[in-house]
Amino acid sequence: MSGTVTAVSSNGTYSFTKPNRDSVTLLAGLGxxxxxxAGVTVKHRSRVAHDPTQPNLRQVHLIHEELFAEVGADGFTVTPGDLGENITTRGIDLLGLPTGTLLHIGDEAVVEVTGLRNPCRQIDAFQGGLLKRVVGRDADGNLVRKTGIMSVVRTGGVVRPGDRIEALLPDEPHRPLEKV
Incomplete structure (x- = not known):
């Protein structure tokens, strides 16, 4: 399974969106x-308030560009970085990956998939009604979160738009992604 990086984004201050960059540098164990x-322990405000010593399983947020076209059909305009992701991808089924998948990105970087991003009310503050479009139910009534995946950095490196992404699945049995 493979895909391509279409954009990279980062922000040194808390805000919902992240500006696009020419490149980002991933740091092993940090983000x-x-x-x-970025950091060894949680940085998301709600998780820090609960327990600031938790490990940071959300160092790098990846989202699939295909979601932007999906919500665009419903009249929403979403572009790379708008939903706070660090890496925007195309051509790889991020939501279908099992927990523990290693994503080799560009020449050096490797991230390990830890789970799903849990969409929050900030998405509706960004664009009213968008939250209902990025959270749904499957045919069996199970909750489906569409706002990308979270990961930790195993091997650092520079990531740029145009870089190739190669997925290395973990040994079976595979564990489906859950919110982190």
Whole structure:
């Protein structure tokens, strides 16, 4: 399974969106250099308030560009970085990957998939009604979160738009993604 990086984004201050960059540097065990969510322990405000010593399983947020076209058909305009992701991808089924998948990105970087991003009310503050479009139910009534995946950096490196992404699945049995 493979895909392509279409955009990279980071922000050194807390905000919902992240500006696009020419490149980002992933730091092993930390996340995106200079990004507010980088660190060994949790950085998301709600998780820090609950327990600031939790490990940071959300160092790098990846989202599939195909989601933007999907919500665009419903009249929403979403572009790379708008939903706070660090890496925007195309051509790889991020939501279908099992927990523990290793994503080799560009020449050096490797991230390990830890789970799904849990969409929050900030999405509706960004564009009213968007939250209902990025959270749904499957045919069996199970909750489906569409706002990308979270990961930790195993091997650092520079990531740029146009870089190839190769997925290395973990040994079976595969564990489906859950919110982190």
């Amino acid at each position: 995106v250099a200079g990004d507010v969510h």
